[in-house]
Amino acid sequence: MPQASQSARPERQGYVLLAPALIVYLLFAVYPMIDVVRMSFSSWNGLSPGANFVGLANYRAIFTQDPVFWGALRNTIWWTALAVTLPNLVSFGLALALNQNIPGKSGLRVVFYLPVIIASIAVATIWKWMYDPFFGLFNNLLMQFGLDGWILDWLGDRKVALWSVFVAHLWQSVGFSMVLFLAGLQGVSATLVEAARIDGAGRWGVFRYVTLPALKPTLMVVFVLSLINSLKAFDIVYGMTGGGPAQSTQMLAMWAYTQSMQLGVFGRGAAVSVVLLLITLVIVLPYIRWMFRREEMSR
Amino acid sequence: MTLFSQAFRPVGSAKVDPVLIALWVSLILLALIWITPFVFIVFTALKSNATVMGASAFMPPTELAFENFAAAWWRGNFSTTAFNGVVITVIKVPLGLFISAMAAYALAKVPMRMNKALFALFLFGTMLPFQVMLAPIFRQVNAFGLINTYPGIILPYLAFGIPYQVFILYCFFSAVPKELSEAARIDGASHFTIFRRIFLPISLPVLSALLILDFVATWNEFAMALVILQDPKMWTLPLGLMSFQSQFSSDYGELNAATIMTVLPAAIVYLMFQRYFVAGLTSGAVKE
DSSP states (O other): OHHHHHHHHHHHHHHHHHHHHHHHHIIIIIHHHHHHHHHHTEEOOSSSSOOEEOTTHHHHIIIIIOTTHHHHHHHHHHHHHHHHHHHHHHHHHHHHHHTSSOTTHHHHHHHHHHHHHSOHHHHHHHHHHHTOTTTSHHHHHHHHTTOGGGOOOTTTOTTTHHHHHHHHHHHHHHHHHHHHHHHHHHTSOHHHHHHHHHTTOOHHHHIIIIIHHHTHHHHHHHHHHHHHHHHTOOHHHHHHTTTOSTTTTOOHHHHHHIIIIITOOHHHHHHHHHHHHHHHHHHHHHHHHHHHHHHHHTO | OHHHHTTTOOTTOOSOOHHHHHHHHHHHHHHHHHHHHHHHHHHHHTSOHHHHHHSOTTSOOSSOOTHHHHHHHHHTTHHHHHHHHHHHHHHHHHHHHHHHHHHHHHHHHSOOTTHHHHHHHHHHHTTOOGGGGHHHHHHHHHHTTOTTSHHHHHHHHHHHHHHHHHHHHHHHHHTSOHHHHHHHHHTTOOHHHHIIIIIHHHTHHHHHHHHHHHHHHHHHOOHHHHHHOOSGGGOOHHHHHHHHHHHSTTOHHHHHHHHHHHHHHHHHHHHHSHHHHHHHHHHHHTOO
């Protein structure tokens, strides 16, 4: 018997160390995820004690009756497609530039990263003020240059509002990927670059055949992280437009929130959440497998 | 000119590269554009409403209207929101790091049957966006009767912070040589002792990087606070700013003063500890 308890004890200690984190994580992150699936098959108004099972009615409602859902989905897709490309191209260019031998690099890096640590809701406030139709920076600038014809109500015009919000997002998010790219560039072997130079490779050659292949894992990480970040776009839209005008900047994460928390139709809100979670899982699960493998391999 | 004497020369070349100079000039221009929003809000915050509406938007303020800050502090209830922000951050951040470190140690160094599955479970959580499921989180916190309380916001914050921190610390602990902990185990030390005496001290650099990152993230968090802290007495700074923005949107000077007061703590922390930010962000994401 002592033999058995000897081998069981360290394992028990392990579970004791693990328990607090695991319990909190399961209760407040994993359980809500399961709960939202259950909720999406029921009707609940947020007040009554019980919920009725309604089958697929919520899904049918959001797909066929909800006038906002498809617009929100379209906006989310557009936003995501732009968010994984535009800001990251800028970040990549910045990182490549800041990796060169130029003066003042650390100061420049601080400037580009600063918006990342600003609360998104403050970014929203700042940009909302810059977009102010009467006293904001943009319309004042246009007036100054005599471009009165270009003056717009940036957040009030349903044709441009989403893109106006996106520009603010771009300003905020470029620094984040830039730092990841810079870290990736540190991993590009200097000897390899020099060897390629000596072999007569030009700027483009070095970039194409040395730098880019070495950056492959970083590109993957940046791609997935910005994809996830764009799916959860919430604060900035909430703060700048609240989904308006006329739902033209509505997105799925916020539409799920609006339905549940403001309109009190938790079942429909949950169905929207589930759709969004499924999209997330499709992207995330292969990535996690890749991370897991890499972690295993490095051991 | 010592700063410039070696600059603009590509690796392994003694000549100044004109392309690099052009690149540098465009970087400076872009940086100026990047910083313009900050300059604009500082200018506005120091102007009276009459000046904002009367004079050109780019003019620096002539008479500095510092009273905007005092007025915004008072009208925006900053003493309450700042206090709540401090309480929540000061409890959540160290507590989260401590329990994450414990879990990461157990996963990395204690042989358990479920190690792999549990690690995968945490890894999954690093990618779970809580903005997508605010209502079920609200429901869960409500089930515990914790809406409008500090524990009610701290627990979900912990739950969504733990996976990333466990992941980073797991990677760090895994890289620690086996001999270090095994020698201590032979001497009869329990895992609790080894964790506290050996692993916690050696992980201080990683912990401080995570601490800084998590401080800013917690301080700035908005969506979760929006659903859980509905009583204005419990609001944090971002909630206070949002409400200020919707109530007093045409008091331009005060609104911008409120924005500045909201972002200043995080900005100061960032400027003081910038190298930790980079370390904390990249140690997990871009690992060799």
